[in-house]
Amino acid sequence: MTTFRNIAIVGPYSSGKTTLLESLLYVSGVITRKGSISDKNTVGDAAAEARDRQMSTEVTAASLEHGGLSFNFLDCPGSVELLQETLNVLVGVDAAVVVCEPEPDRVLTLAPLFQTLDEWEIPHLVFINKMDRSHTEFNEVLAALKQVSGRPLVMHQYPIGNGETLTGFIDLVSEQAYQYHPDAAADPIPFPAELKAQEQAAHAAMLETLADFDDHLLEELLEDVEPPQEEVLQDFKAELGADQIVPVFIGEADKEFGVRPLLDALVKEAPDSSETAARRGLHAEAERPVAQVLKTFLSSQGGKLSLVRIWQGQLNDGMTLNEARIGGIYHLTGQQQKSTLQAEAGEIVVLSRMEPIKTGDTLTVAGKALSLPKANPLEPVFSLAIKPENRKDEVKLSGAIAKLIQEDPGLSWEHRDATHEMILWGQGDIHLQIAKDRLGRKFNLPVSTNTPHVPYKESIRKAAHSHGRYKHQTGGHGQFGDVHLDIQPQSRGEGFRFQEKIVGGSVPRQYIPGVETGVREFLRQGTLGFPVVDVSVTLTDGAYHSVDSSEQAFKQAARIAMQSGLANCDPVLxxxxxxxxxxxxxxxxxxxxxxxxxxxxxxxxxxxxxxxxxxxxxxxxxxxxxxxxxxxxxxxxxxxxxxxxxxxxxxxxxxxxxxxxxxxxxxxxxxx
Known part of the structure; x- marks a missing residue:
């Protein structure tokens, strides 16, 4: 049985996650030539929206083989506005690589990510990228990282540099020094004597942190016994898998520096897919298939692809899950698809034409419902009013947005009756501009946006009495209605109340509903131009004509009375x-x-x-x-x-x- 490891690559915008994925694919032989963000030819960030902005806008999946294992890497967007993509994916991984820059002032951006990883107990390690651009002592970077991590950080490597240039590293487990080479693995070199004191301190700190979770190792340290390397690596594997520590690696992804040691560490120390499944109460070897949707893709031709993590059992082409028939199974490398007839537990693959299912759904055979934990939609914090540039497309807009939300559950929408606007909600302006671009590209539905109107209301601050008479004579029967209204403010939140205190039949009972209708219609847009709330209106008196009066006439009389009366009630916005x-x-x-x-x-x-x-x-x-x-x-x-x-x-x-x-x-x- 193949051993799988599913790794999310996460971190802030511009930390180099997509470049790291490109280098991982390159050093493992999946690609023969690396692309670059500036040249817009990387495996990741292949969507038009990503390449236009030179930033990740959705998850990229890619597979590789290394050290006898099969890895599925999921490169997640770094923008905080696209966090929903990352959260949806994290529920299906075995571990995460947190990529960051060696800038203490930017380390704070990792705090919410560390919080989520710890809360969900997802094993994770740190890869400090762009070490060639560091103008800060490495220990300062490490100290800053410790301030935002909820788990103890454990240095796995110590940098070797020449001035501000990173030239190699010391493996703190083996205490062997290595020198980096472009396009090749690092070579062992003699230990740099000038770093002996720093390395010994870092090595001791590493062992002490590991010993906090291993009594046997603690005993060895107390007896001044140097533990075997194999024991230290076993501690790294056990404590990383339990999300008790956060190992720290260094490198420069654009030069492949540190990428091979990172891959080797994922082979030796990251938990297997079967271990993660067991923590979820599932068994990879069980026959009953269980999978979970991590991401939904919609192509411009309308085809639906569902990125799924298989937790248990085996999926076969044509199998029915959740009453939906699998239309095809594919392995992804960026946007390239490779068809397969089956996929086993631990894999992350794409299923086609599973129309009814949504991101986060747990998939299994009919009659055996199951629901695995999934990411909740983030609260919306930014909105735009949206409308099609072509009015003929108005009927298509709600359907297109519904499909867009399938692809990106971080979006939501509402029709705001008070302002007659369709409001698109998300996590920020960039997020909504990406959605706007997708509407144009994928659904041929160009739209315009503007800041939503505020649904103001108006009310009154004092009472007034008002009289309204409607008299209209035509060739036949005329129209006549006469009303006296008392208009009074109500406490905030009490709404509208209508009463009548007619004595002696001055307004016949059959015409009173017309008075209320006229009042309500007028309150839809008051004297300031907005709906009126928290008002009480009482019909106190009136007059009628035995022939010319009607419900419609009294409705008009009520509107006339409200128009003159409300202006005298000190209206307020x-x-x-x-x-x-x-x-x-x-x-x-x-x-x-x-x-x-x-x-x-x-x-x-x-x-x-x-x-x-x-x-x-x-x-x-x-x-x-x-x-x-x-x-x-x-x-x-x-x-x-x-x-x-x-x-x-x-x-x-x-x-x-x-x-x-x-x-x-x-x-x-x-x-x-």
């Missing part, structure tokens, strides 16, 4: 207020508090974030009108790691200066 919970590193809390106050926010308080060491959680009220750019400024102040959740809370009176600006925009909108 209301805006929706959101309750927002913001999460930020504690060191940056003061900056985030400043962002909140800058956005007319009301700070309710803050406290340490539960289960997040060194993080704060801030509660606040913010006007919806100020929410559009909140995520942009929050990420700007927190190196991209701050995030928030929100929910509609209440309506509040708009400050006078803001109200003036809003009403001016309403008045000038028709002319524009």
């Amino acid at each position: 209301l805006e929706p207020i959101e309750r927002v919970t913001l999460s930020t590193p504690a060191s940056l809390t003061s900056k985030v508090l400043g962002v909140i106050t800058h956005h007319r926010g009301q700070i309710l308080g803050y406290e340490p974030k539960k289960d997040w060491s060194g993080w704060d959680e801030i509660s606040a009220y913010l006007p919806m009108a100020e929410m559009q750019t909140l995520i942009i400024e929050l990420r700007s102040q927190t190196q991209g790691v701050g995030f928030f959740n929100w929910q509609d809370d209440h309506l509040e009176i708009v400050p006078d200066k803001v109200a003036e600006r809003v009403l001016t925009q309403v008045e000038t909108a028709p002319a524009a």
Whole structure:
């Protein structure tokens, strides 16, 4: 039985993940020539949206053989706006390689990723890339990493350099020094005497950390016994597999420096797919097939591909899972597909034409439902109003967006009745611009976007009495209705109430519903131009004509009364207020508090974030009108790691200066 290992490559934007994948494929012989991001010819980032932006926009899968094992690598986008892609994939991997740059100031960007990996107990190691660009002492980088990792970091290698140039490394397990060579494996070299003290300290620190989880190794250290290399490697494998430690490797992916040792370590120390399955309560050798969808791809021709992790059993072409028949099984290397008739437990493959299934679904044979843990959709934090450039395409838009969400569950949409807009939600402007591009390219549906309108409301601050008469004479019967209304404000959130106190039949009972209808219709757009809320209207008196009166006439009379009366009730503009919970590193809390106050926010308080060491959680009220750019400024102040959740809370009176600006925009909108 083939042994598989499924590895996610994760890390911040521009850390070099796609370049690392390219080098992994190159040194293992899958490709004979490396591509580059700038030349737009890498195996990863092959989608048009990725190459236009020179950044990963979706997961790339690729397979290789090394050390007698089959590896499936999943290169994940680094942009925080595309985090949903990464989360969806992480549920199906055996381990993750966290790629970062040797810049202490940027290490904070790894904090949420480390938190997720630890929370989900996914074994992970760190590959410090671009060591040739480091202007910082290696120990400073390591210290910064320790501050954001919830698990102890264990140096597996120590760098050898010439000035700022990385020339090799020392393997801290074997204590053998190596020199890098372009396009070739590193060669053993004599131990550099000038690094003896630093290497010994790093070696001792490595053993001490491993001994925290191995009593036998601790006894050896206490007795000054140097443990055998095999024992140390077994500790790395056991403790990495249990997500107790985070081994640290170094290199320069663009030159393949450190790539081969990284692959070797994944062979010797990363957990097998069968071990991961056992932790999920599954057995790779069992006959019953169980798989999980990690990603959905939709081609421009409309074909659907589902990237799945096989946890248990074997999949065969034509097999039916979840009442859907497999239309083909393929191994992926970037966008290249290689057909196969079957795939076994531990593999990550693509299934075609599984139309009913969605990302995150657990697949098994009919009649035996099963649900494995999956990533929850992230809360949306940014929105755009969207409409087709060609009005004839309006009927196609909702269907196209629904398909887009199949491919990217981080998107969502709503039709906002109050503003008559279709709103597309996501994790930021880049995220939504990518979605816009896909609508044009994959569905031939070019769209335009704009900032959504705020669904303002209006209400009143004082009571008034109003009279309305509608009299209209035609050649035959005329129209006559006469009403007296008392208009009063209600407490915020009480809504609309209609009453009648007619005495003596001044308004016949059959016409009173027409009065209420007229009032309700007028409140759809009040004197300020917005729907009116929290108002009580009482019909107190009126008059009718035995021939000319009708329900329609009384409806018109009510509208006339409301138009004149509401203007005398001191109308006021209301805006929706959101309750927002913001999460930020504690060191940056003061900056985030400043962002909140800058956005007319009301700070309710803050406290340490539960289960997040060194993080704060801030509660606040913010006007919806100020929410559009909140995520942009929050990420700007927190190196991209701050995030928030929100929910509609209440309506509040708009400050006078803001109200003036809003009403001016309403008045000038028709002319524009």
